[in-house]
Amino acid sequence: MSENIIGYLDNDNNIIDTQSAEETAGLTPIEYDNSEKALEIIRHSTAHLMAQAITELYPNSQFFVGPVVDEGFYYDFRVDQKIGEEDLKTIEKKMKDLIKKKYKIEKYEISKDEAIKKFANDDLKQAVMRRIEDNTLSIYKQGEFEDLCRGPHVPALRFLNNFKLTRVAGAYLGGDEKAEMLTRIYGIAFADKESLKAHLDMLEEAKKRDHRKIGTEMELFMFNEEAGAGLPFWMPKGAKLRVKLEEILHKAHRVRGYQPVRGPEILKSDMWRTSGHYACYGENMYLTEIDEQEYGIKPMNCIGHIQIFKQTQKSYRDLPLRFYEYGVVHRHEKSGVLHGLLRVREFTQDDAHIFCTPEQIASEVIEVVEFVDSVMQLFGFNYTMEVATKPEKAIGEDAVWELATQGLKDALEENNLPYTIDEGGGAFYGPKIDVKITDALGRKWQCGTIQVDFNLPQRFEVEYVAEDNTRKQPVMLHRAILGSFERFIAILTEHFAGEFPFFIAPTQVIFVPIAENHVDYANELKKTLMLEGIDAEVYDKNDSLNKRIRTAEKQRVPYVAIIGDEEVANKSVAIRNRRSREQYNLTQDEFMVELTQELQKGKI
Known part of the structure; x- marks a missing residue:
């Protein structure tokens, strides 16, 4: 040997x-x-x-x-x-x-x-x-x-x-x-x-x-143990970053045919019993009692979307029907595994559920994969995909699981998309494709997921009228692109070391007037930018010019613009571009064109 x-x-x-x-x-x-x-x-x-x-x-x-x-x-x-x-x-x-x-x-x-x-x-x-x-x-x-x-x-x-x-x-x-x-x-x-x-x-x-360190330095988010462990507070700058990310995804969903919905954050426990969450996921749920009836705070958004689907009769012509929601969920994570925004007890999923026919599974899965690809390219992430199969704790018949799992594999194979297998890693109600991204340091993170589910539509008696006028059960695809806003923002923060792309940066431009008589022009520029959806601030405190510039750059802001006599007179700005490490002068109109072009990079 x-x-x-x-x-x-x-x-x-x-x-x-x-x-x-x-x-x-x-x-x-x-x-x-x-x-x-x-x-x-x-x-x-x-x-x-x-x-x-x-x-x-x-x-x-x-x-x-x-x-x-x-x-x-x-x-x-x-x-x-x-x-x-x-x-x-x-x-x-x-x-x-x-x-x-x-x-x-x-x-x-x-x-x-x-x-x-x-x-x-x-x-x-x-x-x-x-x-x-x-x-x-x-x-x-x-x-x-x-x-x-x-x-x-x-x-x-x-x-x-x-x-x-x-x-x-x-x-x-x-x-x-x-x-x-x-x-x-x-x-x-x-x-x-x-x-x-x-x-x-x-x-x-x-x-x-570390996103916890950068989050504190940039005042993005905070935690308060007295208020409760694993419950993030979004500070103004972090909330601005998050809203921009939400808006990018909102537009991307709408052009892809998704409809916004919203379900309650608490439902009677009988609903969770029907779904199987109570038996398979109950230890991770928060339960309470109202009017002598037990309720469960939702750990997932799927039941709400099912109820919305069932509210009116659907035909095969309505399918595929795509619902999406920025759904707040709560899960009881053990205190020992809580870790900044990466592992919390309250988070918001960029969740969607697609109701479709069995014949539409492959095309819908590929559409979601293309959606995932556009988001990953936007932020410069490489990614791989993993098909996760039936876990030990699961609902549904083996034959149904095999059909759903093969559907995922077929969709990827028919489009020459490579994948690996995660034996036993599926959700309790169905197999899934997990998206693993690689960040700037070569670390892998679990983010998006695509899950095929025959079980919940059966349990909740979800139906549509088929072409032959019979009633049939749709397939339900559970899908998230980011996974959750909290986790994805933590990954983005570490991937970019806080140097966020212009289109999601919490503050995109900081104006630093040299003297008091330059402040009015700086505020005029700020107002112009804010009307165009660009977040700007004016640093006019009673500190030295160098200190105000240093303070601005510590905020990892993309643009710092110095305003002096020449800039006021010529309606221009003296730019310090943190991303390109360049200094240059632009007219106000030229500056607006440059910033507008940077905003356009955030479209998917």
Whole structure:
């Protein structure tokens, strides 16, 4: 066996580590490199190396789970003293010392009953085993350290030289907010030093672009823990940005044949029982009682749109019928996962539902994909698509799910659109296409979604009159382009580092009059711009000119215009273009033409 092989892939693309692959014929070798499968093995093995180091430094530690995640790996554990960010270097040093001991990683198997006895004094191991249905369990051992694990792992510690522990956090045992808080340490690992350095450089840049930091500096939004966690407040500048984004999408929806609607934000729980939300999503809903009847605050907008569709009789000639709503929804996210605007308890979806015939599914899906493409191009995002299939917790018959899933695949394949599969990642009522965008730092984000649903129309007895005068059930396509305004604005903020495109910038122009006698002309220009839908401000406070210019530029405003004697006399402006890093003079009319052209770039 080659020294650089760290595992194998079977015919189903499952990873098998070198110790489990007794017969390698027909298996595909996994080389030690930065491929997705290789990194999964490397990072999972590094998590165990970290656990071994923690065990030696903190002998009474007990470990729960240590999976690979999108951002690298982590391990949850109990320790009898506080571990902070300052301790990570000590743990890293111990990990490097362990690598020098050249331990091999060995695997052995025991029965579940034997494992229960072996770890009888470790309640965290007992909790792990309660989650495992298999009667035979595998244990991985390196030196004196061993832990329950399915694997896979590299053959030896010598493959684990390029890692970095990134942060310490708290994590509830099993994700249960009522359970014990464990310590969690995150880390990252690669096959070579260069990739590790590039990733750490990206993390540093990400810190500078953090939307929470920029949002505070630019006064876009705020949170108030006294008012409630995960509930964003939009400040004037953030609200202006958001309104511009909403207006761009509003026009784009209308020209594509969508009709605006709005449903209530609270409905009787019986509606949510009929839809399946109560059974499949109830733990994420906020419930209350009115007139001795239970109501649920909506976590999704679909039921409201169904009721609007049903209000009048529809014919096949009315289909496809496209409803859209900027729908405010509430979901009970656990406090530990709340993260700025990226994970909140109240948010607004750019939601739409398309009622169509089965024959119209493919064309409607492609129309939505083209809509997605136009929005992604507007902001310079690359994106990929993923077909998510039936989850464990779902409603509807398998045959219906297979029909809906194949409909999505056919629509993409017939138009030569590449996609990957996310097994079990669908919504509880139907399969979906998830849109994953890549930002300026190469990070992937889940945003838009297109979902095919036969189940809700059936449950709510939604019908239309077909061409042969029979009553038939329409298909319901759930769709969002951005996902939510909150999440998309967070991504935009980090993608552009707050340097928003002119057409959505909260403040687009700041006028800085040099002296008092220049203020009237600056205010005249501001009024002219505001009438054209361009947000402008005048900085005429009693500060030095340089300080006012610096203050304006800190707001990441696209244009700063200086107004002095020459500008007043000639009806012109002295421009500092933050985007092009240029300074130049324009007449008032020329300036308006330039700004109008910039606004036009925001059309889709």
